[in-house]
Amino acid sequence: MKRLRSLSSESPTLTAPYAREDLEHLLARFGSPLFLVDCNVLRERYRQLSEALPGVVLHYALKPLPQMAVVRTLAALGAHFDLATKGETALVKAAGISPDLCIHTHPIKTDSDIRDALRFGIRTFVVDNEDEIGKFVKHRTRVELLLRLSFRNPEAASDLSRKFGCEEADVPRLLDLAARLGIKVCGFSFHVGSQVPNAQMHAKAIQVCAPLLAQGRASGQHPLRVLDIGGGFPTYLDTSEGEKIGDFCAPIREALKVLPADIRVIAEPGRFLVASSATALTTIVGRAERQGRRWYYLDDGVYGTFSGQVWDTTQYPIQSLNTEGPFYPSTLTGPTCDSIDLIREDIHLPELEIGDVLMATAIGAYTTACASDFNFVPRARIVAVNTDFAEAD
Numbered sequence: 001m002k003r004l005r006s007l008s009s010e011s012p013t014l015t016a017p018y019a020r021e022d023l024e025h026l027l028a029r030f031g032s033p034l035f036l037v038d039c040n041v042l043r044e045r046y047r048q049l050s051e052a053l054p055g056v057v058l059h060y061a062l063k064p065l066p067q068m069a070v071v072r073t074l075a076a077l078g079a080h081f082d083l084a085t086k087g088e089t090a091l092v093k094a095a096g097i098s099p100d101l102c103i104h105t106h107p108i109k110t111d112s113d114i115r116d117a118l119r120f121g122i123r124t125f126v127v128d129n130e131d132e133i134g135k136f137v138k139h140r141t142r143v144e145l146l147l148r149l150s151f152r153n154p155e156a157a158s159d160l161s162r163k164f165g166c167e168e169a170d171v172p173r174l175l176d177l178a179a180r181l182g183i184k185v186c187g188f189s190f191h192v193g194s195q196v197p198n199a200q201m202h203a204k205a206i207q208v209c210a211p212l213l214a215q216g217r218a219s220g221q222h223p224l225r226v227l228d229i230g231g232g233f234p235t236y237l238d239t240s241e242g243e244k245i246g247d248f249c250a251p252i253r254e255a256l257k258v259l260p261a262d263i264r265v266i267a268e269p270g271r272f273l274v275a276s277s278a279t280a281l282t283t284i285v286g287r288a289e290r291q292g293r294r295w296y297y298l299d300d301g302v303y304g305t306f307s308g309q310v311w312d313t314t315q316y317p318i319q320s321l322n323t324e325g326p327f328y329p330s331t332l333t334g335p336t337c338d339s340i341d342l343i344r345e346d347i348h349l350p351e352l353e354i355g356d357v358l359m360a361t362a363i364g365a366y367t368t369a370c371a372s373d374f375n376f377v378p379r380a381r382i383v384a385v386n387t388d389f390a391e392a393d
Contacts, residue, residue: 011069011387014038020321023281026383027357032283033300033380035368037065039073040386041277046077049233049269052249056256059103061231061270062088064365069384070274071095076388082268086116093120105189105228105268107132107148107164118142126189126228128166133174136183144186146228147174151192151205165190171212179221187226187264188212194271196232199251205229206255213263226264233272235365245272271365278364280305280316280380284356285335294330296352301334301341303374305360305367309343312366318344321357325350332358336375 012029014022016038027034049058059082060074066088071081072095081097083089084106092102099121106113107128114125118139127133128148136143150165166174171188178185188209192201209227216224229252233245256265282305286297300306308314318332327348334341349358371379 011039011389012383012385014385016040018279023321023357023359027281027283030381030383032281032357033298033305034281035305035363035380035382036279036281037067037069037274037364037382037384038277038279038386039069039384039388042070042073042273043077045273045276046074046079048245049249049272052246053252053267055265056229057264057266059228059266059268060273061105061268062091063369064270065274065278065367065369066091067368067382067384068095069387070277071097072389073384073387074273075101080266082270083117083122086113089117089120089122099123103146103228103266105146109135111135114139124186124226128164130174130177133178133181133183137181140181140183144184144223145178146187146189146226147171147178147185148189148191149205149209151190151201151208155193155197155201168208168212172215175216175219175221185216185222185224187224187228189228189230191230191268192232194232195234197234199248202229202232203251203255206252207258210258213259225262226266227259228266228268231268231270231272233267233269235271235275235362275365276362278362278367280360280363280367282358282360282380284352284354284358287352287354290331294328294349294351296330296332296349296358297335298332298343298358299335299377300380301336301343301377303334303336303338303341304371304377305363305380306334306343307370307372308363308365308367311370314366315344316360316363318347318358318360320349320352321359322350322352335377338375 057080059080061082071092075097080101081092082105083102102122103124104117104122105126107126124144126146126148148165175185190205213224216222282298282300284296285299288295302309327350330347330349331345332343
């Protein structure tokens with residue numbers, strides 16, 4: 001097995017599945033709790049989705065895991081980027097990403113947000129109503145807009161069209177308004193929601209947008225040439241995801257065939273690319289017996305890396321690095337003083353000691369990104385492994 005590099009100025013190199021001694025080496029080097037981002041997994045996930053959506057330009061949506069190593073790894077593969085805030089803009093700028101590879105997709109923005117993105121060099125923005133179009137009058141010579149449509153999706157774990165997007169019937173009026181104001185609309189966008197069980201709503205949205213593109217182009221008002229099909233590509237937290245994504249995207253590939261060849265199709269994957277890339281290591285700092293059950297108190301919890309259990313309604317696979325002996329019903333709790341800081345109330349684990357380490361996998365999306373400093377408990381240290389660039393510790 002390929003061993004860890006010893007040079008502190010270089011990114012550690014790991015071979016999955018990780019050996020216990022390698023993980024212990026990393027804990028000794030970086031401390032606990034620890035959050036490992038495996039860039040090899042990022043590369044594989046990007047390859048899988050690229051093959052499932054040939055010809056579609058993938059804009060990584062930073063919000064599930066806004067980390068420098070993630071941005072640089074995906075950029076090296078040819079990825080583009082989907083930004084929504086000043087902080088995300090600052091991150092890609094610091095990573096040396098060209099603004100030509102970025103779009104700003106938050107439908108609701110302050111003028112400060114717009115000016116900040118324009119200073120970086122972004123030219124494409126998303127809007128979904130009259131007020132937002134009006135915000136670009138003073139910038140009309142420097143921007144082009146994507147008009148976001150709403151497609152409500154009760155099957156989605158998070159129905160993003162509840163909060164953003166205009167109705168299909170509003171499109172002609174909004175295009176007319178933009179034309180009167182001298183603002184270019186370059187296409188349409190939509191997001192059918194997160195963690196959708198199938199791509200039927202993606203296909204329906206494409207089928208709705210296709211004639212709207214044709215009608216808008218025929219009118220000559222706007223140079224409609226872009227369709228942004230959003231994200232929502234699901235992560236099932238199992239080992240067959242790569243095979244599933246090809247099947248999942250089949251309806252999308254079929255629906256895209258109706259578009260003219262010169263339409264540029266882009267997508268905004270986030271969770272799918274990063275969810276399985278990360279592993280969390282957390283150490284037992286205390287234990288107790290309560291109602292006949294073993295309780296283990298960890299140095300990470302739902303206010304930290306495990307925040308995705310609250311915000312993303314996801315439970316992550318957890319196991320002990322020590323797998324010897326009989327297993328017992330156990331409870332895992334985080335380090336804060338809050339009683340809701342419970343990671344798992346019924347998990348079978350061997351008898352563990354203070355100082356033993358637990359590992360959670362497939363924990364890359366909406367975890368550290370949503371972590372807080374509640375109770376002034378330090379967040380997990382984030383370390384990228386298998387990078388192709390040197391990083392300082």
